[in-house]
Amino acid sequence: MSKKNTVLAGAGMLSAIAASLCCITPVLALISGTSGIASAFGWMEPTRPYLIAITLLVLGFAWYQKLKPGNANEHQCACEETERQSFWHTKTFLGITTAFAILMLAFPYYAHVFYPSNQKKEIVVVNSSNIQTLNYGIGGMTCDACASHVESNVNKLPGIIKVNASYKNATVNVEYDQSKTNQAQIENVINETGYKISGKIDSAAHGKAGHICGPNGCG
Numbered sequence: 001m002s003k004k005n006t007v008l009a010g011a012g013m014l015s016a017i018a019a020s021l022c023c024i025t026p027v028l029a030l031i032s033g034t035s036g037i038a039s040a041f042g043w044m045e046p047t048r049p050y051l052i053a054i055t056l057l058v059l060g061f062a063w064y065q066k067l068k069p070g071n072a073n074e075h076q077c078a079c080e081e082t083e084r085q086s087f088w089h090t091k092t093f094l095g096i097t098t099a100f101a102i103l104m105l106a107f108p109y110y111a112h113v114f115y116p117s118n119q120k121k122e123i124v125v126v127n128s129s130n131i132q133t134l135n136y137g138i139g140g141m142t143c144d145a146c147a148s149h150v151e152s153n154v155n156k157l158p159g160i161i162k163v164n165a166s167y168k169n170a171t172v173n174v175e176y177d178q179s180k181t182n183q184a185q186i187e188n189v190i191n192e193t194g195y196k197i198s199g200k201i202d203s204a205a206h207g208k209a210g211h212i213c214g215p216n217g218c219g
Contacts, residue, residue, distance in 0.1 A: 003089070004065070005062045005065050005066055005089070005094065006088050006089055006093070008058050008059070008061060008062035008065070009059065009062050009093065009094050009097040009098075010097070011058050012054075012055050012058040012059035012062065012097065012098070012101050013097050013100055013101050013104075015051050015054045015055040015058065015101075016051075016052075016055045016100070016101035016102075016104040016105050017104050018044065018047075018051050019047075019048050019051035019052050019055060019104065019105055020048070020104050020105060020107040020108055021041045021044055022041045022042050022043075022044050022045045022048070022142045022143070022146075023107055023108040023111050023142065023143040023144075023145040023146065024041075024104075024107055024111070024145075025037060025038055025039075025040050025041050026038040026039075026111070026145040026146050026148070026149040027111055027114045027145055027149075029149065029193075030114060030115065030149060030152065035149070035153055035192050035193050035194070036192060036193070036194050037194070038146065038149045038193050038194045038195070039140045039146070039193065039194030039195050040194065042140045042141075042142055042146070042194075042195075045142040045143075052105055055101055055105060059097070059098050059101060062094060063094065063098075066091060066094060107145075108142075108143035108144065108145065109144075111143065111144060111145030111148070112144040112145060112147075112148045114145075114148075115145075115148035115149070115151070115152050116152065116155075127177075127179070130177045130178050130179045131161065131175060131176070131177060131178075132175070132176055132177075132178045132183075133173065133174065133175050133176075134173070134174045134176070134183060134186060134200070135171065135172075135173050135174075135200065135201035135202075136171065136172050136173075136174075136187075136190065136197045136198075136199070136200055136201060137170055137171055137197070137198040137199045137200075137201055138150070138165070138170055138171060138172050138190065138195050138196065138197055138198060139170060139195065139196055139198045140194065140195040140196065141165070141167035141170065141195050142167060143167055144167065146165075146167050146195060147165035147166060147167045147172075148165075149193055149195075150163075150165040150172055150190060150193050150195055151163045151164070151165050151172075153189050153190070153192065153193050154172070154174060154186060154189055154190060156189070157176075157181045157185060157186065157189060158180045158181055159176050159177035159178075159179065159180025159181040160174065160175075160176050160177075160181065161175040161176055161177065162174070162175040163175070170198075171201065172190060174186055
């Protein structure tokens with residue numbers, strides 16, 4: 001494997017990381033405890049298909065260069081250089097790089113496993129008259145990791161009974177005990193993740209879910 005192929009392998013690995021960076025960042029935010037950086041690379045999500053294509057093309061070309069048959073002179077040179085070939089120029093390194101790139105490209109599909117499950121949260125018995133529900137439209141979420149990050153942060157508040165965020169619907173629904181927390185605290189925690197509330201969904205007033213009320217009302 002030539003130096004050129006090593007560079008191609010590195011480029012493929014970096015483009016794979018970039019392709020999933022919008023979903024890697026929320027997990028890094030969870031690990032580091034800096035919630036606000038979760039949405040830092042959300043703007044890259046529209047470029048994901050192009051970065052995936054670049055990754056596949058670059059790594060595909062690197063493998064082609066590595067495996068293509070050579071002429072007699074090239075084979076003789078290859079035999080002479082086999083003994084002094086470094087690890088970075090081997091098929092093993094290219095294979096490891098390819099496997100890592102595949103894991104990075106697939107990251108959005110398994111990122112949620114890094115977050116605690118809502119199902120495992122202890123349910124606290126509360127006075128039913130104190131139970132309230134909030135439904136919000138929320139912007140910036142691009143994958144399950146983003147939704148899981150919002151759920152994880154809201155669940156840290158006392159009195160949260162259930163929270164469900166959906167990046168596909170761009171919504172978050174929270175059921176809580178108003179004697180232990182309040183709407184303002186919940187809104188602040190959601191906004192602190194970097195995924196901003198775009199409005200409150202007032203399904204009761206309009207007879208259907210999904211009607212988002214902005215700052216100027218629900219008209």
